[in-house]
Amino acid sequence: MSTKITFIGGGNMATSLIAGLICNDYIASDITVAEPDQKKCDKLHQLYAVNAFTDNQQAIADAEIIVLAVKPQVMQPVCKALASTVQKTRPLVISIAAGLLSKDISRWLGDNISMVRCMPNTPSLLNAGATGLFANENVSASQKQQAEQILSTAGITVWVEQETLLDAVTAVSGSGPAYYFLFMEAMQNAAEKLGLNQQQAKQLTLQTALGAARMAIESDDDVAILRNRVTSKGGTTEQAIKTFEERQLQDIVMQAMQAANDKAIDLAAILGKDE
Numbered sequence: 001m002s003t004k005i006t007f008i009g010g011g012n013m014a015t016s017l018i019a020g021l022i023c024n025d026y027i028a029s030d031i032t033v034a035e036p037d038q039k040k041c042d043k044l045h046q047l048y049a050v051n052a053f054t055d056n057q058q059a060i061a062d063a064e065i066i067v068l069a070v071k072p073q074v075m076q077p078v079c080k081a082l083a084s085t086v087q088k089t090r091p092l093v094i095s096i097a098a099g100l101l102s103k104d105i106s107r108w109l110g111d112n113i114s115m116v117r118c119m120p121n122t123p124s125l126l127n128a129g130a131t132g133l134f135a136n137e138n139v140s141a142s143q144k145q146q147a148e149q150i151l152s153t154a155g156i157t158v159w160v161e162q163e164t165l166l167d168a169v170t171a172v173s174g175s176g177p178a179y180y181f182l183f184m185e186a187m188q189n190a191a192e193k194l195g196l197n198q199q200q201a202k203q204l205t206l207q208t209a210l211g212a213a214r215m216a217i218e219s220d221d222d223v224a225i226l227r228n229r230v231t232s233k234g235g236t237t238e239q240a241i242k243t244f245e246e247r248q249l250q251d252i253v254m255q256a257m258q259a260a261n262d263k264a265i266d267l268a269a270i271l272g273k274d275e
């Protein structure tokens with residue numbers, strides 16, 4: 001792929017995606033980043049040999065793909081300022097901003113644009129991310145492929161057919177890392193109460209999380225089968241699982257994820273209001 005890409009915002013996510021593209025042999029001179037902080041511009045140029053500007057307009061002049069990588073709160077003024085150029089050059093626009101609907105970004109950019117909205121998660125910063133993607137009706141098959149190539153440098157990608165399903169993606173993979181952190185935190189605390197020291201509790205908990213995730217990913221079997229396989233009748237694991245079930249773990253998870261899904265809908269309505 002050799003298409004001119006401009007990142008608007010040169011922060012954590014943009015840097016991670018740029019690093020991923022360069023690792024995948026993307027031509028550095030085809031990548032441009034716009035970032036108000038001159039020091040960050042210099043650093044990105046030094047690290048990856050990409051073009052870096054403090055001026056957004058200059059950065060998008062010949063862009064075929066624009067990746068919007070600024071915080072959701074500044075997206076509206078950023079897009080409105082880019083609108084006249086975007087209406088002339090008609091690039092593919094990819095937004096990685098959490099919670100902002102494609103129709104709102106599209107309206108700020110002047111409508112009828114080809115737009116892919118993505119919901120990446122924090123492990124994307126380690127190339128271990130999970131990203132949900134939605135393409136609006138103006139996006140061509142080859143543009144979908146281009147968007148997927150860019151986001152797949154940060155981890156796995158999953159397309160959804162309706163944008164509303166990105167709220168579910170938010171509830172699963174967007175917020176999901178925090179659920180696992182919470183569970184690990186609870187396990188570490190319990191391990192210490194059972195007599196292990198802090199370091200032992202941490203090492204055993206984290207390695208168990210990593211090992212279980214690797215087994216689940218590398219196995220052809222469903223996680224329910226893997227769980228049954230390590231739950232011997234009358235054994236220790238069975239006792240623990242029984243306790244989780246008595247306390248309705250499945251219901252707790254459903255309620256928590258429904259709450260995340262509903263909050264995503266509320267936030268999108270607030271973030272998408274015209275200033």
Ligand SMILES: NC(=O)c1ccc[n+]([C@@H]2O[C@H](COP(=O)([O-])OP(=O)(O)OC[C@H]3O[C@@H](n4cnc5c(N)ncnc54)[C@H](OP(=O)(O)O)[C@@H]3O)[C@@H](O)[C@H]2O)c1
Nearest residue numbers: 009010011012013037069070071072096097098120121122
């Ligand atoms: N980090 C994650 O794990 C994660 C996960 C999912 C989605 N996202 C989404 O990814 C987007 C970027 O997040 P991030 O974590 O990379 O944030 P970040 O590190 O704060 O990056 C945003 C960058 O945009 C720059 N910026 C601010 N105003 C700008 C403007 N007018 N024009 C151009 N650049 C401007 C900021 O510069 P200054 O710092 O100098 O203001 C900063 O370098 C957000 O929309 C977020 O919702 C992030």
